[in-house]
Amino acid sequence: MTDMKRDVVFKRQIKYTEPASRGVYAQGAKYWVKVTDEIEEPGRGCVHCGTCVEACTHNLTNPASPDGVFSMEEVCYDADGNRVRAEDADKVRLIEKILWINPDECCNCKRCVKMCPQRAIKVYENPDYHDIGVTLTGHEEINNILNRAAGKSSISSAHLGRGKSKLYTDWLIDAAEILSPTRDHMNEYAGQMRSMTLGKRIARFKCDVPIMDVHQSYGSNSHEAVLARMMACVKLGRPFFTGEGYIHPDMMPAASHCILQFGSGGFGPWVELDKFAGISMKYGQDAKKGKGGRLQDKKNDYEIALLRCVEALRHLSSPNPQHLQYSIEELPMRVESLRALLGDKKLIGADVYGTAWNFPEICVAIAKAGFDYITIKAGDGSTGAAHLVDLQNRGLNIIYLTHKADLALRSEGLREQISIIAEGGVMDSFGAMLTMLAGADFVGLGMRTLHVLGCTLCQRCHTGQCAWGITSRKYGHRIDPATASDGIVRMIKSFHEDMEGMAAGLGMSNHADVIGARRFRYHGNDPLLFETFGRGETPKQVAHVDVRERTKKIFKSREVSYAENTEKFEKILQNIDGENLKIDVGFDQIESMQLNHLMKEAADRGVKKFYLDNVMGQRTIGTGIKCDEITVRGLVGNHSFAFARDVKINVIPNHSTITTVPANAQVGVANTSNPSEINIAGDVSDLFAAYAISGTFRVAKSGGVRNLLLMKAGLPDEWKKTDADKYVGADKNVILNELVRRYQKRKARRVKTTWGDFLKAFEQKLHNRKPPVAVYGLGHEKGMGDYFMEYAQGGIGVVLNVVNRENPIGYYVCSGMTAGAAYIRGNIAEEQLGVGVRKIDYLTMADTEFLKEQIDAFLDTFSGVDIDPEYNDSLKAFKARYEAEPNSVFGGFCKVIPISSLTTESNE
Amino acid sequence: MIEDKEYSASRNLSVNDFSGGALGLPKGACGLLAVAGDFKLSALLKAARCLQYRGRTGAGVTLKSLYRDTNFFNFHIMFRSADKIAELEQVLITMGLRILEKKDMVQRKYYYEYDLPVIMHYSIIPPSPEEMMFREKIRDESMYIKRVVARFNRMYIDDARIFSSSKYNGTFLTAFELQDTIDIYDLHQYEDRFYDACLIHLRWPTSQGRGLWWGPQPISLGEVAGVHNGHLSSDMANARALEQLEIMLTVGTDSEAIFLSVEYLLRSGYSLEEIEWIICRKFPQEVKLMAQEKQEQYAKLMDDPLLFRMKMSGPATAITLVDDVLVGFTDRDHLRSFSVGVNDKIALLGSEQRAVISAAYFMHEELKMFDPEAGRIVGFTVKNKAVSKLDYGWKKND
Known part of the structure; x- marks a missing residue:
């Protein structure tokens, strides 16, 4: 081997790739790369070590390519000058190493420049890109026009970088001199x-x-x-x-x-x-x-999906404002x-x-x-x-x-x-x-x-x-x-x-x-x-x-709330019966945060099951309360059950006074929650179960607009077993050491495998999660509102239409949904569908099985509840029909699913 | 800028200023509650308390038909200070109005407790028809009053505001909480008086402009009063449409533009459905699914450049009272909630179900409750405490 190597001659070359296109659209990159050789800069010329090839990752034209601006080609020749394969080592006498440079991909990140052991790489502004136009309409505007005309993305990042910062000059911070002396x-x-x-x-x-x-x-x-x-x-x-x-x-x-x-x-x-x-x-x-942003499907990998609790490899939207956010x-x-x-x-x-x-x-x-x-x-x-x-x-x-x-x-x-x-x-x-x-x-x-x-x-x-x-x-x-x-x-x-x-x-x-x-x-x-x-x-x-104004604005702390209402709280807390407590809210006798504080006090004393009677729209019910079950008789106010976790909640109507207090839920109820189940024996207003991560949601009647907005794909087990408790109050060095230890374990896994295979390990962690499911019965008063399941990212919505409404739902159904599905019973015109989804008019066996399970549970939940005479009759009729001819019910459903986000046009 | 001195004696006000401007109101989401029919004021005020958390720098009440037994117009005027009163009364007189009687509306003690403008009640007689014709080319006294009140409010916006100018209704405003409004005006004194509708508004606390309380609602001009929550992104478009109809904003908020648009559309004979189309608009997909005849009718309305600019974009629930008509709606995107409860005696409209059901509870009434669908109008008429729901095709001039 030693002898053979002595005979091999190496020849080094630096070459530039041909431009991909010609004509006015051949703009090139903003920057040019130049690599100097030994002749031009003796002692600092390129030695073809390949560091730059490894360093550069930029390739917009072909993102899947392993190469960026640089690639190394090795061509072998035998003693007669014929090309031979590198594997035929004994014939190889000349190896030509060519460093190919594709300057059109350079973005001036300078990684190659700073990693090059010879400092042989220089990056310059590309005059072909920059030296065009006039001062008023220069290269920036002209290239912008060409990019748009060529259908290229208008997305950029970091900063526009136009002009100097306003903080750069023209400010003077004072200095104390004689009047108030400076200090050391x-x-x-x-x-x-x-x-x-x-x-x-x-x-x-x-x-x-x-x-x-x-x-x-x-x-x-x-x-x-x-x-x-x-x-x-x-x-x-x-x-x-x-x-x-x-x-x-x-x-x-x-x-x-x-x-x-x-x-x-x-x-x-x-x-x-x-x-x-x-x-x-x-x-x-x-x-x-x-405006919010949009994470592209290719960036929403399995690990990201684990963190965000969404379906992987789908576009993710951070959408427009609504009245929850x-x-x-x-x-x-x-x-x-x-x-x-x-x-x-x-x-x-x-x-x-x-x-x-x-x-x-x-x-x-x-x-x-x-x-x-x-x-x-x-x-x-x-x-x-x-x-x-x-x-x-x-x-x-x-x-x-x-x-x-x-x-x-x-x-x-x-x-x-x-x-x-x-x-x-x-x-x-x-x-x-x-x-x-x-x-x-x-x-x-x-x-x-x-x-x-x-x-x-x-x-x-x-x-x-x-x-x-x-x-x-x-x-x-x-x-x-x-x-x-x-x-x-x-x-x-x-x-x-x-x-x-x-x-x-x-x-x-x-x-x-x-x-x-x-x-x-x-x-x-x-x-x-x-x-x-x-x-x-x-x-x-x-x-x-x-x-005077300021003290009126701030919500009272739990401590103050308890101090101001000790007698009232304690009188109610006396009724604790083992793990149960019934609280008579008395319509307007206990205000929202008071009720929340009272429930926390009770939960601290071991209460696991709450029965809240005569509720009249109190807000934040159940939020932050660690318990197993909450039953509410009456109207549930805004933002109740938000962030609820592993709790079963039932809301039932109150017929105890002349005025029926329906079991309705106001805006933003159950948002961002992980309950075991929430059953509302009435209707819900806007943004019900928005951002919900996991759990079952049943609503006897209808929902307002933007119900199930951005519903997620379920809670992975990874999040059910964090050991965060161990680090509460820990010294920062303990925390830092643990962070490093965990990173080292991760890095050990990462370096052993490819990035793709590394991510696949996270795919396993998503398998066992259960997507959230929300089932609506619909009421006579109104159908489901517009923007149902907008931007949903993995959950499932079902509209049973037990009252047989001709138009069960509004417009922009499932608009922007990237994962999950909606099953809707009744007529939906194509015009009612949102952007990026399609309607399927037949169900698979699996769909029917799923619906059967949901309908059975829905009927079990609400058949025994006295909601209102008209609805009760409708539900009874629906049940009879479902039991007699289930297929006639299943046959009325359509399924709305996202058009695969992988096939949609990228905005990049 | 509005250069016409007639409309701005104290300072030039741009449309931007009228729509909020640098020191203007961020028109937030407030609590709304309205009722029409046979009801008790005290129960309604009690129910409205549950909306107090939404807003704390403004609370207002309009009582419909409170002054129905008087035969003159009832102005509620706030003056920045007492030394402005004589000067501005003279202005009213030069506008042809006769001050029959005036009295304090607020007990002296409240001026020590609160930072209040001087608030007075005036009994006003408009000029004779001939004089109205001579002065403004207007024969109708209500129209005349509206014209001069609007002008007065715009000209003296820094110094005074006529915040109630109806012949029949009374509006009561403060920049404080509901309980303060109740106390300052002693609203309980009206408990046993005649009234057949009421609007209540609790304002979201984001204003820097405490000057003359242009934030609190109901905003009232003549026989129009309204309450609104949210802020319209279409405020400029709406204001420009009214401007080109020579309907001038007096308070300058986006809310006021909604109420004046509703009034204009009702008085112009548009049906409730048409008003809904114009103000709330339809999704283009919805229009496609409408019957051919309706599509043509819709297209015709949208062809009118002024009506086209009356679309309400952005979060809103709005309830407007025009004469005996009470209408309510939300923006088409339903960025605010809206609930309605009705029975034979009353119709309740509110920005939260809780307020509506609470009112029914305190009134001992059973209701049929519903949340109107997004961008759908609901309307009622109320006369002598009798309330009835209006059909979709109802027109005011019918």
């Missing part, structure tokens, strides 16, 4: 921004640094990127914001450091919530203006519901976009609704994926918005009731300091954190091809979470030190002195900023504060 933060008690709390009411999170991370979802970030950021947060002593992709079960030891985000997709199992530090409601973001009406109800769920000591936050219109009022509304903190998402923020037009339509400047929020909250006497986190365009410690001087309690840095992991803003987050492994799950192992988290910690500490120095330079002692101190001046030419920050002194106080 190195050797004295000065400038210290430590021991702060996020949240100013009962719920608080102690923070050691004023700089937060921002919400970025698991899925948009790789497992490793999330873990690195999470570990950095634990190390730094600040909360970790999860984004709306929930967290991985492996990360549950750090739950007490995590604030879950509830976006319009409501993704996640929503269990073990008492282990988390709080919940943030996502009402909008700078990048997509509250986003609506102003919902704000106080949502806080009330989350407070019932989490108790008084967990944080509830609101993330809002820095809109141009009514921003101060939005902040005030949020504070009045009882949120603990507000996160302002200002212009210049970045995102994982957004349409160019959204990136272009940025929010307002962070300093301006912070100032507006601060002023508005002060005027309402609410500023010291709520914390402000401001983020979106904070570039460094200077920007962070400005933001805090403008009134923020904390600032958020998102993109800066990703630079530590390698991000060079190549704007390819949305492609899943990030070569640094930040936004590409497949390449996540390129990040070592423990090491990367140390880098983040060092960066934040460096900024923190800068800020403490600046605060000391202002003569300030601590965090409290800094917030809203306004010791800066804008001297640039932006008219809005100059008008706001460029003229004269800032008044120290607002003109008018209405302090």
Whole structure:
């Protein structure tokens, strides 16, 4: 072998691939790659080691290709110059190694440049792409037009990057000189921004640094990127914001450091919530203006589906607003519901976009609704994926918005009731300091954190091809979470030190002195900023504060509720009979949160079964109550049974007074829940069982609009057996060690196999889950509302139509549904169907079996309940017909299913 | 900007200002409850308490037919301060109105307890028909009153507001909670008086503009009063449609545009179904499934550029009282809930089932309850406490 090798000659070549197309649409990439050889740069030329081939992951034209910009070709020749196969080693005398470069795929991520041991790779702006047009209509506009004309996606990511940040120049932070001397933060008690709390009411999170991370979802970030950021947060002593992709079960030891985000997709199992530090409601973001996003099927892999509790490999939508999520009406109800769920000591936050219109009022509304903190998402923020037009339509400047929020909250006497986190365009410690001087309690840095992991803003987050492994799950192992988290910690500490120095330079002692101190001046030419920050002194106080208002807005804590009603509560609690308690609500005698607190008190004393009598629309019934069974006689109010878990609930009508109180349920009942079963012997209003993850839901009559919105695909066992309990109150080093240990186990599995096979292990974990099922009987009063099962992601809905309505359902049926099915009995015109679904007019045996099981259980549940005479008769007739001629009932059903999302056109 | 000084003596107001503007109201989701028929006010007020959690910076009540025994118009006016009263009374007089009598509506003690404008009741006589014709080319006294009240409210928006200007109905507003409104106006004094409909509104607390309470509802102008929750994304389109019909907003909110649109459509002789089509609109798929004749009728209405701009987009439940007619509806997307309960004596309309059933419970009434389908109109007439449900094809001019 040694002799043979001596005879082989190596020849190296660098070649560029032919352009894929010619003509005006052959735009090429924005960047060109050049690799220098030994002749051009002696000692630094390419040695054909192949590192760049492994480093580059970018290939938009052919995403399935194993190669990106670089590929290596080896051609073997024998002594006569004939091509031979590499396997015929004894004949090989010449090996030609060709490094092929496909410059049209380069995005300037610089992974190859930084990994090349020879520094032989250079990336330049492609003049063919950039040197076109005129100043007014330059390369950006022309290429945008060509992309659209060619039918290419208008999605980009990270940031539009047009122009400099408004924080870049023209601001001057004051310095104390003679009037109030500057201080020394190195050797004295000065400038210290430590021991702060996020949240100013009962719920608080102690923070050691004023700089937060921002919400970025698991899925948009790789497992490793999330873990690195999470570990950095634990190390730094600040909360970790999860984004709306929930967290991985492996990360549950750090739950007490995590604030879950509830976006319009409501993704996640929503269990073990008492282990988390709080919940943030996502009402909008700078990048997509509250539109929500769409996770493509190819990114919704088995592991993501496990976290989000959806069907894998289907598009996922985080859809538009409705009155459970986003609506102003919902704000106080949502806080009330989350407070019932989490108790008084967990944080509830609101993330809002820095809109141009009514921003101060939005902040005030949020504070009045009882949120603990507000996160302002200002212009210049970045995102994982957004349409160019959204990136272009940025929010307002962070300093301006912070100032507006601060002023508005002060005027309402609410500023010291709520914390402000401001983020979106904070570039460094200077920007962070400005933001805090403008009134923020904390600032958020998102993109800066990703630079530590390698991000060079190549704007390819949305492609899943990030070569640094930040936004590409497949390449996540390129990040070592423990090491990367140390880098983040060092960066934040460096900024923190800068800020403490600046605060000391202002003569300030601590965090409290800094917030809203306004010791800066804008001297640039932006008219809005100059008008706001460029003229004269800032008044120290607002003109008018209405302090009286503030105590009226906030819901009473359980402690206060009990203290104010001890006698009343104790009198009721005396009726505890073993594990049972009957509570006479007396129509209007016990208010919603009082009732919730009373039930919690009873549950703490061992009550497992509740009978609530004479209920008249009280809200949040059952939310946050750990028990086995709840029976309600009367009308169930908004947001009741939200987040319920493993509980059986029956709602029955109350005929005990002249006025019948029907067993109806108002808006948002049973949202985001995992009950064993919920039976409503009446009708339900809008958004019933929206975001439900698992369980059985039966409604004797009809539902309002958007019932079963985003219904999920069931609760995987993985979420039923987390050991999060073990880490409650644990030292942060114990948590960090456990995170590392679990990651090492994961990495050991990952490196042994391909990414595809690695994910298949998670497919197994989805097998045993049971999708949620909701069955509606329909009433005489109305049919099912519009948008039934909109965006559903795995659940099953059944409309029995026991009253034989000619038009059983409204419009946009199952619109945007990506998984699951609806069985509807009665006529449905094609026009009534939503987008992306189709109707099948016949049932399989399996369908019939399933329906039989559901109908039997439905009749068992409601046949014995006196609902109202007209309905009772209809149900009786339906039952008789079903028992006599079951096929005549089954024959009336159609099935609505999604057109496979895999065949739909990608929006990318 | 509206440059016409006639409509803005104190400051120029753009349509944007009228629709909210930088300091305007974010028109949130409020609690609504309305009743028509034979009922007890106290029971209704008690039931409305359950909506209080929704809104705490505004509570208003309109009582229909409260002043039916008077033969003059009853203005409820709030003045920013007492020193504006004489000046603005003079303005009313220059508009041809005669002040027959005036009295305080609020006991002195409440001015010490609350941050209140001066609130007065005026008995107003309109000019003679000849003078009305001379001044405004209007012969109908109700129309005349509406015209001058609208003008007054727009011109003196910073200093005063006529928040009730009906011949028969009385509207009572505060920027506080319902109990405050009840106390400040001593609403229980009307318990045994005649009334045959009532609108109650509890306002969501997001306003910075406490000035002259332009946020609280019912918004009332002449014989129109209405309550609404939600905020319309179509507020500009709706305001422009009315503007081009020379129907001017006086409070400036999107809510007001709905009520004035309903009034315009009812008085123009459109049927309830047509009003539903115009304001709530239909999904295009629904139109396809309509009978040919209906499709043509629908298309004809949509062809009218003004009616086309009256579509209500965005979250809304709205209840409007026009003369003896009470109508309610939601936006087509049903981004707000709406419940109705009826029996032979009463019709109850509310933004929550709880409020409707509570009212029935306190009134000792059994109801037939239903939530109208998304974007469907319901209408009732009430005369002398007798209530009847209106058919879909009913027209006011029938």
